[in-house]
Amino acid sequence: MASEPQCRPALLRLPHATAARPCAGPCWAEQTAARTGDSVIETTSSGIDADHPLLVWGGGAIGGTLAAYWARAGLPVRIVDIAVDHVRACSGSGLHVHGPVDDFVQRVDACTPDALRGRYSRIVLAVKAQATEAAAASLEPHLRKDGFVLSAQNGLNEIALSRILGADRVMGCFVNFGADWHGPGDILYGNRGAVVVGETDGSTRQRTRHMHALLKLFEPGAVLTDNIWGYLWGKLAYGSMLVATALTNESMSENFADPRRFRVFLELGREVMALAEARGVTPMGFDGFRPEAFQAGAPEANARAVIAALAAFNARTSKTHSGVWRDLAVRKRQTEVAGQYGVLLHVARDSGLKIPTLERLLVLIGDIESGRRAQGEATFEALMEVCV
Numbered sequence: 001m002a003s004e005p006q007c008r009p010a011l012l013r014l015p016h017a018t019a020a021r022p023c024a025g026p027c028w029a030e031q032t033a034a035r036t037g038d039s040v041i042e043t044t045s046s047g048i049d050a051d052h053p054l055l056v057w058g059g060g061a062i063g064g065t066l067a068a069y070w071a072r073a074g075l076p077v078r079i080v081d082i083a084v085d086h087v088r089a090c091s092g093s094g095l096h097v098h099g100p101v102d103d104f105v106q107r108v109d110a111c112t113p114d115a116l117r118g119r120y121s122r123i124v125l126a127v128k129a130q131a132t133e134a135a136a137a138s139l140e141p142h143l144r145k146d147g148f149v150l151s152a153q154n155g156l157n158e159i160a161l162s163r164i165l166g167a168d169r170v171m172g173c174f175v176n177f178g179a180d181w182h183g184p185g186d187i188l189y190g191n192r193g194a195v196v197v198g199e200t201d202g203s204t205r206q207r208t209r210h211m212h213a214l215l216k217l218f219e220p221g222a223v224l225t226d227n228i229w230g231y232l233w234g235k236l237a238y239g240s241m242l243v244a245t246a247l248t249n250e251s252m253s254e255n256f257a258d259p260r261r262f263r264v265f266l267e268l269g270r271e272v273m274a275l276a277e278a279r280g281v282t283p284m285g286f287d288g289f290r291p292e293a294f295q296a297g298a299p300e301a302n303a304r305a306v307i308a309a310l311a312a313f314n315a316r317t318s319k320t321h322s323g324v325w326r327d328l329a330v331r332k333r334q335t336e337v338a339g340q341y342g343v344l345l346h347v348a349r350d351s352g353l354k355i356p357t358l359e360r361l362l363v364l365i366g367d368i369e370s371g372r373r374a375q376g377e378a379t380f381e382a383l384m385e386v387c388v
């Protein structure tokens, strides 16, 4: 399957130790297999030290939810996070994962990066895109030579990770479940969503099947793919629309259901799809999003049907707003938009494609971040202006 070529020069220009836990009874790999129906995963010859903790680097909305499920399943897992009060809560009173999908409190071993000792074979990275490079630099001394980092993030972070860690130590992953960090030890798991894992070179190895089995403990429908770049680009297209919804204070679903806003979503989808095509990537669909509806020549009616499906999908979540909206409106901090989408400006320049809607969107988000504009109807209208 076609894969996003890694480390293309143009893209590269862009920018306390735990004692190994003895297996009590059947080792967890066997327990995993029993739960998921997969055959037992050989761990010894694959370089995976399965009794050594699985690290989750960045234990917020996404990492915290995954870590809580894995810890509840009995896996040795440790969160590494810079938020000291969150680390204290996770390893103390526990991590409360709640919402329409589940409600439980799970104690998860946790520490800050400076307190971590030892080297690990499996690290799940779930920091925001702009923290990827700093996190990669601080986790590298803790990653075994034959270990790997799985990026459970939005964006094409696998490119930067491959440059820093070496392509062979990076595994791709795409997540579309919805979660919000509400406070130390407090995570809303708003809705189930697609979870996909795959090697960046399209191969399937023992370690890929291993991580797929682990992800199925969290999301039974988790998919193993030979086209992880296709999913990541699909999410970039859908994600650009989610970023646009963050210009207003309406929910994601209300935004998608508003017919006046359709053209913005249409143009964003088309621009990102054109970039994906220029990169030779075949984008993949998920959770109501169908990338082909935004490809050149596709009838507008198909895109309207997709936007309606996205309105319906997002009407069912208790995470009503995107993570970008939350960073702007609630957490009052920089978003990951530049970190996630900056790379697309370079792809557009390289391929001579025009992406006016996406460019204006990035400017408007920057304006909100710097206080020059407020979230609201008027800011969305400033985006609509380029879509006439």
Ligand SMILES: NC(=O)C1=CN([C@@H]2O[C@H](COP(=O)(O)OP(=O)(O)OC[C@H]3O[C@@H](n4cnc5c(N)ncnc54)[C@H](OP(=O)(O)O)[C@@H]3O)[C@@H](O)[C@H]2O)C=CC1
Pocket (backbone or CB within 6 Å): 057, 058, 059, 060, 061, 062, 063, 080, 081, 082, 083, 086, 113, 126, 127, 128, 129, 131, 134, 135, 138, 152, 153, 154, 155, 175, 176, 177, 178, 179, 180, 181, 319, 323, 336
């Ligand atoms: N939330 C969601 O529903 C979805 C999110 N995603 C993607 O998942 C990724 C993670 O997002 P999300 O979980 O929402 O983010 P959160 O902010 O909730 O969690 C990230 C955590 O990582 C911590 N962190 C930041 N820098 C470092 C570092 N260098 N080392 C260790 N920990 C660090 C953060 O601390 P602090 O807050 O103090 O910076 C925070 O606790 C993003 O790429 C996002 O786009 C994808 C699909 C859905």
Ligand SMILES: CC(C)(CO)C(=O)C(=O)O
Pocket (backbone or CB within 6 Å): 154, 176, 177, 178, 179, 193, 242, 321, 322, 323, 324
């Ligand atoms: C909304 C969501 C969960 C995708 O469904 C997301 O990726 C985000 O918050 O940016």
